[in-house]
Amino acid sequence: MTSLDLKMRREPRQQRTLAIIQKIEQATLALLKEGGIGLLNTNAIAERCDIDIKSLYRFFPNKEAIVYRLAEQWLEEIRQREQAIYQSDLGLVEIWDALDDMIDGIEQQFSGYGALWQAMDVIPALHGLEQAHETLQIDNMVVLLRKHGCCWPQKDITELARYLYRTWDVVKQGSIEQGEARGLMWRAHKKWQHRLLLSAVKCRDSAEFEQGLAD
Amino acid sequence: MTSLDLKMRREPRQQRTLAIIQKIEQATLALLKEGGIGLLNTNAIAERCDIDIKSLYRFFPNKEAIVYRLAEQWLEEIRQREQAIYQSDLGLVEIWDALDDMIDGIEQQFSGYGALWQAMDVIPALHGLEQAHETLQIDNMVVLLRKHGCCWPQKDITELARYLYRTWDVVKQGSIEQGEARGLMWRAHKKWQHRLLLSAVKCRDSAEFEQGLAD
CATH class of the missing domain: 1.10.357 (Tetracycline Repressor; domain 2)
Known part of the structure; x- marks a missing residue:
């Protein structure tokens, strides 16, 4: 776990990209609040903010990276x-x-x-x-x-x-x-x-x- | 992680078996003390108590099961x-x-x-x-x-x-x-x-x- 990649894949620059990332973050926070870290996973996050899981992975390598940010x-x-x-x-x-x-x-x-x-x-x-x-x-x-x-x-x-x-x-x-x-x-x-x-x-x-x- | 198997594979009955398990437990405790859970692994435990890793797996499915016990x-x-x-x-x-x-x-x-x-x-x-x-x-x-x-x-x-x-x-x-x-x-x-x-x-x-x- 100590070598887990926690870096964002790329830093957002465009307004539209920033908006997606904020949606991902808000969804993660909401899911954390509802079910804790145990139930959190990238599929649930993508589903909650209605984006394709591939879009999520364009920015974050895993759920831990979102929580880290x-x-x-x-x-x-x-x-x-x-x-x-x-x-x-x-x-x-x-x-x-x-x-x-x-x-x-x-x-x-x-x-x-x-x-x-x-x-x-x-x-x-x-x-x-x-x-x-x-x-x-x-x-x-x-x-x-x-x-x-x-x-x-x-x-x-x-x-x-x-x-x-x-x-x-x-x-x-x-x-x-x-x-x-x-x-x-x-x-x-x-x-x-x-x-x-x-x-x-x-x-x-x-x-x-x-x-x-x-x- | 929630479905991780934490049960011992079999409960020890014989004196000799009990002795091995106690050695495994003592080694685990010592390693935990030295390096924390992050550095703990079944190979290090087996090595520390000088038993074959297969013997360890006869009793415990993973390191978490030892810590659990x-x-x-x-x-x-x-x-x-x-x-x-x-x-x-x-x-x-x-x-x-x-x-x-x-x-x-x-x-x-x-x-x-x-x-x-x-x-x-x-x-x-x-x-x-x-x-x-x-x-x-x-x-x-x-x-x-x-x-x-x-x-x-x-x-x-x-x-x-x-x-x-x-x-x-x-x-x-x-x-x-x-x-x-x-x-x-x-x-x-x-x-x-x-x-x-x-x-x-x-x-x-x-x-x-x-x-x-x-x-």
Whole structure:
């Protein structure tokens, strides 16, 4: 699977070609949403957007290449919107909440986030994409915490950022799965996130931080 | 992948046969640990335990069937030890900590937990196994919370249990990955778990619970 060809056969240039590719992408996203990656195949995609399977293969070598392109575009969209938020003058917690709002907004716009994210978990060829995204997210969080005064050693601050990113991811996915992006446990988790962020910039080191979390 | 044959070709009865199968399983676990599921293949497994590939195929149709059997045994071991803990007379937090100790103990004994768990994420045919395990774990937690007095509606208590299970999983995996099963963020997360458990049995409903978590 690692050597799977994920490149588009050729980049679209003409308006008409672009339109076909967008139809393929939309159909893929819709099918992913309906039945997950397990039921996805190129025949079903071609059928759904009413094009000949040969046209599909003119652009994409396999279904994974379509999902790869979708995931790339979607992650790029997240990163661009994120940059705008990180560069703003908002406070720590306000930036955190703005990131949350942004992600929920993207979810509504892209509609299929959950299915796409799951596909990335299941298709080994997409793991690289996901890992690169995680690394960037963790780096961003470390920079944010440093900017707001966290002076922990790199190992500890990275561990906190990794925790924030991974639990954010799993709790948000679970909430979306339950049909409520901001359900009970997402709201509870958010309070916990706020507490961790504020403690991280207030405490000189992780020992003081840990002490302060006494149950 | 969903129709992949995961059954052993025949159940071992003789002592000598059992020994071969154990060698195959140990080799698979070791290879998983070294290179992950991506590099695992039946030839490498046969070579590692110094048996003919034909002998391997006499018992297992493919590598997934070996991983499936390993995962089944491992989850069964967890469930048996868990039952003993759940049936004890310990308090809520003490039971929680005993479960944690038990899992860390299994990890040391089975040595390869992380790799096996990741394999379950990546091999679609193993998802059913993982989902059944998650459902059981969540049910167990709901029963535990009820036993200790939580009287929330089923939807809310289940959401809490799902949160506890999934974040437990992702934080523990991350800690093991970093080479410290009880690293900084695991310890922080555990304090948060304790707080959630105690609030859940103390608060009449999830609204009071949420109020009490005010940051």
